[in-house]
Amino acid sequence: MSQLDALRQFTTVVADTGDFRQIAQYLPQDATTNPSLILKAVQMPEYAPLLKATVVQRRGRPLDEVMDRLLVRFGCEILALVPGRVSTEVDARLSFDTEATVTRAERIIELYQAEGVDISRVLIKIAATWEGIEAARRLEQRGIHTNLTLMFSLCQAVACGQAKVQLVSPFVGRIYDWYKKQAGASWDEAAMAGANDPGVRSVRAIYAHYKRFGIATEVMGASFRNLGQITALAGCDLLTIAPDLLGQLAASEAPLERALAPEAVQALDLPALHYDEAGFRFALNEDAMATEKLAEGIRAFVADTLKLESLMQKAAA
Template identity: 55%
Template sequence: MTSKLDQLKAVTVVVADTGDIETVRRLKPQDCTTNPTLLLKAVQSGAYAAIVDEALSWGRKLDGARDEVISRVSDRLAVSFGTELAKAVPGRVSTEVDADLSFDTEATVAKARAFISDYAERGIGRDRILIKIAATWEGIRAAEILQREGIDTNLTLLFSLAQAAACADAGVFLISPFVGRILDWHAKNGGGPYTGETDPGVVSVRAIYAYYKRHGIKTVVMGASFRNSAEIEALAGCDRLTISPALIDELAAAEGTLPRALSPDAIADAPDRLHLNEAAFRFAMNEDAMATEKLSEGIRAFVKDLRSLRAMIGEQLS
């Protein structure tokens, strides 16, 4: 019998949510995506010492303030890993802008342009890269600028329809609504128990998917941050799903029928088109405690891991 993973791949583009190059080579996904947490784990594993050593050797030749050198080495590591990942998948690789720039539009744009330039020097065209940015108001504005320049973006840490609507208006290439973290928030606040169908993260992504399809929005919906395979099965048919290696392996081993749950030809009720200015966006986020808390929490977590990565780089540069 065909595995559930193969059935999923028939209706959804499967993306590997990992920065581990060997795992990507084994799983053979269409795309892959990384973030500071995944990159830190890959570096800490020791399996990619050659990539790390090259970046450190390059950094030791740089002039300038110590913090600036460390930041440039961190960027080089991200592009080095991304280059290897691009060799392992036929599609796109997402490379994340530093999370501590999440509220700085100009700095986010500058960092994204630098990433694209660095990839180009390695023979990787912009059509293979997605620049990953937190879905803050400032991040969405940065994405709008980059999209006009032909640089495609992936807006991450997305928890609400307000964020999704603002991303659509900005012409964002892809959004990554987080399923598991929404579930975490509701469970922590006394909700549940939930099934795959009633999971609040699943419900949120289904609503965003329906909104986009109803209004003919071309932005790709890529569900992310899964806690279990039931969430994934409940979103079969979503444009893309980025899944951890453990859950990909679980689906590969699972047999049985996996029915398609989402289809552009069968759209549930969706609200009228929303056009949010800054004030309306910030008010909508303020009214949504879950989205506000999880966005802030996610940025803090990514910044913590980014700082840990920079500290490791600083120690080894010394």
């Protein structure tokens, strides 16, 4: 049995890509996208016609509307290949605007519905800022499910649990990157691998909090740098994995044991946490890694959104 098949026994496997032609061979349940992945995909020859067709069909319409239609077009192609859900991201420039995030999310859902897609198959991805979490709270109350992304700290996860969001995506690899960079020459890769990896520890803490206190929000580890991070989180509700790492899992027959289980955390003596806005902002500010990586992540998604808009404008010319 491959490691990928073994992982499927206790974790929902999700494909993290905009290259939907790669998806089918790994048989994931769900798929996730973001502006960076869509940008990468539309620069491939096989997807350039999709970009061109979408832009030409909507020529003269506002750029943000054309962008949402492009994202939904990719989402629909992905949904034809997976039995579960696709995550589609709201423009990261709206990360600090609750009302605008809600409005944009509702439009994305309406576009999916116009294509015959049931809203149960779509997760709206939103950055886990205070404003984003509040937008997600409102959307969940309206039956629109959300995936809170760019998550780097327990305080973000706690606030998402309070908001009853459907799913959170803690970023394993980006946490690992930050600590490795901070350590510099003193970083010991072997000592900080597996369960000791700082990104793995972060996801395990979120998982333990949710399961210990009966919070229904799903935990989906994301942003992996190596197989060790994935195998150390076997048993997490979901893991979203890039195609190259899915390929490595499929090619390996090394033993894979479950690392996380709900019953294993029930006896843990964990504090019950709750955050209002001021408490959330202070807790996030106290975490230098989370503060820096959240800001950096938003900037990166905005930069790639601007590049994608530039390609759309050229396609429309």
